[in-house]
Amino acid sequence: MSAASNNARPDSATLELFAQDLDQIRSNTMAKVGQKDANYIRNVIRVQRVSEIGGRVALVLGFISPVWWVVGVLLLAFAKILDNMEIGHNVMHGQYDWMNDPNINGRNFEWDHAADSDSWRRYHNHEHHTYTNIIGKDRDFGYGLLRLSDDTSWRPKNRWQILTYLNLSAMFELGVAYHEVAGERIFMGKRRKTSSLPITRKELRNAFFSKAGRQFFKDYVFFPLLCFPMFLPVLAGNFLANILRNLWTSTVIFCGHFTEEVHTFSIEDCENETQGEWYYRQILGSSNFEGRRWLHILSGHLSCQIEHHLFPDVPAYHYVEMGKQVQAVCKKYDIPYNTGSFGKQYLTVVKRVLKYSFPSKIEAASV
């Protein structure tokens, strides 16, 4: 385990007690899950629908005044953010499967996003959430593009990785869609010799093109053509809404995993891991940010990334409340709990990207 702080891992007896406390928080919360949660998610979906429809109409009204166009862009971006974060991400984690509603179900849900949801369920729900921050197993750590710890050796391209990061952020949707395809090295580079995919590489490639193509068709062909005289403004509006959504989701996710204090782990760390050790790793591999209610909703409650990683299938709406209890438990066992204001956390992300743009001292000395 490589860590920026000096906290040593508590012994296994302590972690056992620690796990019991966290399990208790989970079951207390699950006992409360019911009608209120169902109403909540249905309301969020309603707001999403109204914003999406309203946004698309407002874009067309841009011919009356550009103010309408701006409103349209913002509404559409808002709808896409809600769809991806508070609805899609959480539903696809199975948080609302207990509702037995086929349209709000982890297995069936498809989001307004270039990434094929099945692909995302494989590498995000499975790989990232099981092997959080294990270098060599969790490809989400740096996305194969950025060097964010000393676990990987420095290469000259890391010098300008802040630009790579900004690019990735703007095109985040495509990065997410391309992530699994790239991991298998389907188009260029060395192919992985062994693939753990439950589908063939051809199916993976087809799913990638089919979903990304569908999104492209919708936003850049169908709706612009439908509003033909407004073709260009609608096209540009859709493009801008997608970019705004990308910047936001990327920022939220970077603040949840790549702040300065976040720890990384080696494959040995997760061998024969107990529940307590697993919880411990999830906490050290994530970070929270604080804010008002709307900030939590817009981030899909990934502002509570720690709670999300501990309890990925508990309805996210409860994370803020659970966060207070988790933080208290962490304090009790002297386990670091990484949180701060949104701005502060973002600054440490930038710091981390910059810091590892350069070789570490040991490496530098040997160069």
Place this chain on the structure above:
Amino acid sequence: MSINTNTLDIRHTIWSWIARNLTNNVSFKAYFEPLIQLFFPQWRADRFRSSVIDVRRESDDMYSLVIKPNKQWKGFRAGQYIELTVEKEGAWVSRFFSISSSPRYFNDSGLIEISIRIQENGQITPWLPQALKAGGVVNLSQAEGEFCLADSTTISGVTASTPTTKPILMIAGGSGITPFRSMLQQISLNGLAVSKPVSLMYYARSPEHFLFKEALNTYQQQVPNLTVNFIDTNELGFFSDAHLLKYCDDFAIRDIYICGPSPMIMHARKVLQNQNVNQEQIHYEFFGPEPVSLEGSGQASSVLFQQSGKQVTTNKDEPKTLLTLAEDAQLKPLSGCRIGVCHQCICQKKSGVVYNSKTKTYSDTGQEEIQLCVSVPVADVVLAL
């Protein structure tokens, strides 16, 4: 007809393709569902929102729901069942019930009835009457099932009273009477439509457990060829060769319909087979969910993988998760982390009870989504796999 169906199919395919492309939902209805629910609570794109007119007590442990189905609902044949869905604490719960009233009655009044036995420790059947008392809303599926009189092609729209051609023997156990009540009401309302004899052997564990007793007696008076025998098992014992000879000695030339609890159906089939009754003459339908017995979780249970048609029996000394059981049966369900985190192995359970080793909770008996990798079967389970 086939051309029509084809064009409809093509149109449907095109529409759902467009809906998927534009909304990422399976249909436009599904996309707008949450908005429509604002005005019609519990409205659903793939179900028929129907109102409950009355909840009628039938006996100590049985009640009937009188339902006015939504106008788009297509009707049914006597003996068919529906899937009834209601929202309980934010979750949709579904159960299958036979319709206990007749298509003719539905034609005349626009109403159907379903009769429900209260399951002890059940989560739904005891709760429903309270929840629906003041005119509640339920969702219906279209009617399904082939447990109908062979030539009773009387779909609700068509009131043609085709006379039955072969004599009929009906064997009912407990709440298994409901589809027969529907058939007999149909025959009675259609007037003297039965040219051949119909005989009903109705088993219950005590006199107060006979349902629709008055109605059945009335039908008997109205329909000359109908015989109804109420058989109290406490006094007269279970279905047997002796009963057959006593109540319906010409059973060998009849079409035989059996409905009731699973053990009773198995038993009746065995008795009839020993009497050399032709298999094709015997029609049967298992009725209702099995009662929940969590204490019995130490017993071996069977798991049926519905889509692949495979069935396995668990070993009580060595509990295995459904994922392992499926893999042992050479099935390859999608799976991921195997510790209940990634939700890739989610599968629909059609019926039965499972224990979730992660949340340490037992499931309900009905249809719901479960995680294969952390679920252990505790009662006979049917999976959509």
